[in-house]
Amino acid sequence: MSAPQASRPTVLDGIVAGVLEDLAARQTRLSESDLRAALADVPPARDPMPHFRGPGSSVIAEVKRKSPSKGDLADIPDPAALAKEYAAGGAAAISVLTEQRRFNGSLDDLRAVRAAVDTPLLRKDFIVTEYQLLEARAAGADLALLIVASLPGDELRRLHDSARELGLTVLVEVHDEAETERAVDLGAELIGVNARNLKTLAVDADTFGRLAPLVPADRVLVAESGITGPTDVQRFVDQGARAVLVGEALVKHGAPRDAVAAMTGLKAGKAEM
Template sequence: MNILDKIIADKQREIELKKKVVSINQLEATDLFNSRTKSLSKILANSNIGIIAEHKRRSPSKSVINFNHTVEDVTLGYQNAGVCGISVLTDGKYFGGSLDDLILTKATVNIPVLRKEFIIDEYQILEAKAYGADVILLIAAVLTQNEIQHLSQFAQSLGLEVLLEVHNREELEKAIMPSLNMIGVNNRNLKTFEVSLDYSKELSVHIPDEFVKVSESGISSVEAVKELQQFGYQGFLMGEHFMKTDNPGNEAKLFIQKLMSL
């Protein structure tokens, strides 16, 4: 069993336990559940920067990244730096995140917030809306074509945008459908954790133009962003590059300033 299989097995158990404690009715009764969401895809489509900065404390591949700052400090720093949106990892066991991180981010910033999670059930999408997400992530590697269609349509019915993550041509071909807003290419193989920007470059020509293209993971230089822009990418999801520093918000600010100067 690879790490991705382990995460999904744990996630299935976690969801079943949560359903016993917090009902769907309780999620739907929250103030945020009926609030209007912000469009990340529109912001990216009209931006020359396209940075989606991520709050991530640790990962299976890197262990501890940053436990020194509050989510409020990090995400406010990101917003002040001028990022287009913020990604918040909510998985606890493998990434050190929580739904509290999501709702605290929503209370801190006024730009679109993405719930970064291994979503396999409608319940998690209801959670995302109840805790303040504007966008959800769906990962093609762990979902069938029917599941992608069902979950993405359900998310959009709640006013949430959908970023669909793929890693290869096979995943992309099963995933292309109207109920997506953005298609992201993960430069990290979730089964081996090998990283290469070539994944984004090779898949770019196969992503239809009606979707905003997002490159995810392994981006650590302004030059990489500029190069990927030439392949049609308008969004760049970056977490570790900022989070591994003493001041993620300031690092993002310096990065964006350099990006704008080229």
């Protein structure tokens, strides 16, 4: 019998490898102890959960220049200005992509948005170390994304606990049944169901409807990917979503404030106006 072949690296594997290289460079410029010291001057984190648990759909509006699946999406020379439009439209939170290689984001974008709005901010990145959580909090983030697929074994729980100790609300992202079970067993309060498989970049529009019944009713579900407007939001709300995370449709929209407002406040069973 021939020896089993090693599994081929996935898209997610490649992204995480690049993230770790860039992280190593940042760590040479700023030690973990200095980063922790900087937290002393950071105000307490804002809590987005009351808004997410409130009536009607909540929107996490994303500052996103490009993606591995779609390439360049929008020229965003002033992320703070875009964030102000999102906030004016009623966004419950604002997601800022900080990954550089595939998404053309940075921590500077997060800092600029923090200085411009009081809305809770999510650091959207491929977080695999505690140092990145410290960076997020020091830059003013109130939430951090943990992707189950990139955190094997006990790493998910370790980073989830570390994030909570820092005061961060954790959005735990899942893509399939096994990942959903891990998120639920973890006790994650905020669970994002991403219709895009980050290992292949394929999108399955039925992912949310398939996984939502596996999540206890006391958790808050966020629908991610493939959301183009209020009709999509209504469909996910009817399936149990309390919030939606939207990037491409908003950054490509000519009036992002109006686009956010149109996706906000939709109730289950309510026909779109």
